[in-house]
Amino acid sequence: MIEFRCSECGKQLRAKDDAAGKKGKCPQCGAMLVVPNGEMGTIEAAQPLRATPAPPPGAEERANTTAPEIKQKPGPRGIGGWLMIPAIGLVLGPIRSTTDLYRALTMIQIFAPEMTDDPYFVLTLLIDVAMIVAGIVVAVLFFQKRRVAVRAIIGLMIASILANLVQVQLCQAMFEEVDPKPTIGACVRGAIWIPYFLKSKRVRNTFVN
Numbered sequence: 001m002i003e004f005r006c007s008e009c010g011k012q013l014r015a016k017d018d019a020a021g022k023k024g025k026c027p028q029c030g031a032m033l034v035v036p037n038g039e040m041g042t043i044e045a046a047q048p049l050r051a052t053p054a055p056p057p058g059a060e061e062r063a064n065t066t067a068p069e070i071k072q073k074p075g076p077r078g079i080g081g082w083l084m085i086p087a088i089g090l091v092l093g094p095i096r097s098t099t100d101l102y103r104a105l106t107m108i109q110i111f112a113p114e115m116t117d118d119p120y121f122v123l124t125l126l127i128d129v130a131m132i133v134a135g136i137v138v139a140v141l142f143f144q145k146r147r148v149a150v151r152a153i154i155g156l157m158i159a160s161i162l163a164n165l166v167q168v169q170l171c172q173a174m175f176e177e178v179d180p181k182p183t184i185g186a187c188v189r190g191a192i193w194i195p196y197f198l199k200s201k202r203v204r205n206t207f208v209n
Helices: 059-064 081-111 113-117 119-143 149-174 181-199 201-206
Strands: 002-006 012-015 023-025 032-034 043-046
Touching: 081 113, 081 119, 081 201, 113 119, 119 149, 149 181
Parallel strands: 002 043
Antiparallel strands: 002 012, 023 032
């Protein structure tokens, strides 16, 4: 026989040897017990079998319910909207600059061929060629939607302002009158489009490659 004591009320109980490990109820307090393993004559305290408390109503549903997915509204993206204006400028700019440079060279060769040896004129010509090449490179990056295109465009606008200022000084050394319109135009374009490329959501969503 296995002798043991109920750990809840302390009543001494007995059970057959083959009842070891089985569940039973204390006849005095009603606690559910597990009959311990033990030899005859030993007294062991049986641990009560406590039922796992049931979860509160709705707890399982709350556990299985996932938080609603918050979808962010996609902002404007792609070459469109106000971004079309600099896109057109990047296409037409090198074409217009090349055409103007060709006309200027033609006029100088006809009416003042001696100017082709002037170092000021040569430097002005090199600046024009460099700006045309830079414009083509930036246009390629722009239409490939490269991430670096934003910084390249801003750099091109700043370079355009500086190039115009330098060319004004060079032209003043060669001519009596200098047209300030190209320099003013470059400054106005920079004042408008540099903040746009820094702040625009469309720009951030478009140039991601």
